[in-house]
Amino acid sequence: VNVDGTPFRTIWLAGDGETVEIIDQTRLPHRFVTVRLETLEDAAHAIRAMLVRGAPLIGATAAYGVAMAMRDDPSDEALAAARASLAATRPTAVNLRWALDDMAAHLAKLSPGARAEAAYARAAAICDEDVAICRAIGEHGLGLIRAAFEAGGRSRPVEVMTHCNAGWLATVDWGTATAPIYMAHDEGIPVHVWVDETRPRNQGAFLTAWELGGHGVPHTVIVDNAGGHLMQHGRVDLMITGTDRTTATGDVANKIGTYLKALAACDNGVPFYVALPGPTIDWTIADGVRDIPIEERDPVEVTDISGRAPDGTVTTVRLTPHGSAAANFAFDVTPARLVTGLITERGLCAASAEGLLSLWPERRGRAAGAG
Ligand code: MRU
Numbered sequence: 001v002n003v004d005g006t007p008f009r010t011i012w013l014a015g016d017g018e019t020v021e022i023i024d025q026t027r028l029p030h031r032f033v034t035v036r037l038e039t040l041e042d043a044a045h046a047i048r049a050m051l052v053r054g055a056p057l058i059g060a061t062a063a064y065g066v067a068m069a070m071r072d073d074p075s076d077e078a079l080a081a082a083r084a085s086l087a088a089t090r091p092t093a094v095n096l097r098w099a100l101d102d103m104a105a106h107l108a109k110l111s112p113g114a115r116a117e118a119a120y121a122r123a124a125a126i127c128d129e130d131v132a133i134c135r136a137i138g139e140h141g142l143g144l145i146r147a148a149f150e151a152g153g154r155s156r157p158v159e160v161m162t163h164c165n166a167g168w169l170a171t172v173d174w175g176t177a178t179a180p181i182y183m184a185h186d187e188g189i190p191v192h193v194w195v196d197e198t199r200p201r202n203q204g205a206f207l208t209a210w211e212l213g214g215h216g217v218p219h220t221v222i223v224d225n226a227g228g229h230l231m232q233h234g235r236v237d238l239m240i241t242g243t244d245r246t247t248a249t250g251d252v253a254n255k256i257g258t259y260l261k262a263l264a265a266c267d268n269g270v271p272f273y274v275a276l277p278g279p280t281i282d283w284t285i286a287d288g289v290r291d292i293p294i295e296e297r298d299p300v301e302v303t304d305i306s307g308r309a310p311d312g313t314v315t316t317v318r319l320t321p322h323g324s325a326a327a328n329f330a331f332d333v334t335p336a337r338l339v340t341g342l343i344t345e346r347g348l349c350a351a352s353a354e355g356l357l358s359l360w361p362e363r364r365g366r367a368a369g370a371g
Contacts, residue, residue, distance in 0.1 A: 001168045020064045029210035040069040047089040054170020055244045059095030062086045063123035066103040070119040074112035091293040093244040098279040133277045134174035136345035141180025148237040157190035164255035165203035166242025176275035177240040193219040200301040228264035238271045250336030250351030251288025262338040271340040288333040299326035
C-alpha cells in the first residue's frame with residue numbers, strides 16, 4: 001500500500017539485513033513513524049505494546065523476533081526461550097503460536113550454525129506468504145462485493161461495514177477484510193465503508209479510517225453502537241470482519257463487539273462474512289466460547305482516551321470518574337451459526353467443520369484437539 005506515494009509494507013528487513021523496521025501503529029493516525037526493532041526483546045515489546053497488532057502481523061513480527069534471537073544465540077535453549085517470551089506477549093491471536101511453531105519446526109532440525117540465516121529466510125517467507133494469502137482473500141471476497149453491486153442494480157455504492165482494523169496495517173499488506181474492498185475500489189466498483197470506531201483502542205477510527213482514506217476509499221466512521229440502526233434501515237449490504245482465531249468448527253474470535261454486530265446482522269438479514277487466513281485457524285479446538293483465551297488489557301484504555309489537541313499535540317484525557325472501576329475485554333467470540341461464510345485464501349466456505357475441511361482436505365481425519 002502507498003503512504004504519500006511511497007509503497008510500504010507494515011514490516012520489512014532493514015538495509016543492514018539484521019534489524020527490522022515497522023510502522024508504530026500507536027502513533028497513527030496523527031503521526032507516521034517507523035521504528036527499528038533490533039532484538040528479540042524489541043520484537044516482544046512491539047507486540048505487547050501494540051506498536052504492531054492484528055493477528056497476521058503479530059505472527060510476522062514474532063517470526064522476525066525469533067530470527068533476531070538466533071542471530072544473537074542459535075542454541076536450543078535460546079530458541080526455546082525466544083518462543084516462550086514471544087508466546088507470552090498476547091494470548092488471543094493464534095497466528096502468534098502458528099508462526100512460532102513454524103519457525104521452530106524449520107530451525108530445530110538444523111545445526112545451530114545454520115539457524116540464523118534460515119530463520120531470517122523463513123521470516124521473510126512468512127511475510128511474503130501473508131501477502132499472497134491476503135491477495136487471494138481479496139480475490140475471493142471481491143466476488144461478494146461485485147454480486148452486491150449487481151443486486152443493487154449497479155445504481156449505488158456497495159455499503160460494507162467492518163469492525164476494528166483487519167486492514168493492511170493488521171497484516172503485511174492488503175489486509176484481510178479490506179482486501180476485497182481495495183480490489184473492488186480499484187476495479188471501479190463504488191464502495192462505501194461504515195467504519196466502527198472500535199472502542200477502546202479505536203482501531204477503526206484511528207487505523208481503518210486512515211488506511212481507507214489513504215487509498216481513496218469512501219468511508220464514514222461511526223460509533224460502535226450505530227451498526228444495528230444502520231442495518232435496520234437497509235444501509236448495510238454486507239459486513240466483513242477479520243479474525244484472531246477461528247476454531248476447527250468455524251467459531252470466530254475477533255475484536256470485542258464483533259459478536260454484537262453479528263447478532264444485529266443476523267436479526268436484519270445482513271450477510272456477515274469473516275476474512276480468514278489459514279494460519280488463523282486453530283485446528284486444536286472446537287468450542288470458541290469455551291476454549292479461546294480472551295485477552296484482558298489495562299483498564300486505562302477504557303478510562304482514558306488520546307487524540308490530537310487543537311495545537312497539534314497528541315494528548316491523553318480522562319473520560320470516567322475517578323473511582324469507577326473499568327474492565328477491558330479485548331476480544332469476543334462469534335459462534336459459527338451467526339457467520340454467513342468464511343473468505344479464505346482457498347475460497348469461500350461455510351463456517352463449519354465441514355466447510356473448513358472442504359478447503360483443507362489434508363486436515364480430514366485429524367480430529368479437533370489433534371493439533
Ligand atoms: O487488538 P488488535 O488490534 O490486535 O485486534 C485486531 C483484530 O481484532 C483484527 O480484526 C484481527 O486481528 C484480524 S487482522 C487481519
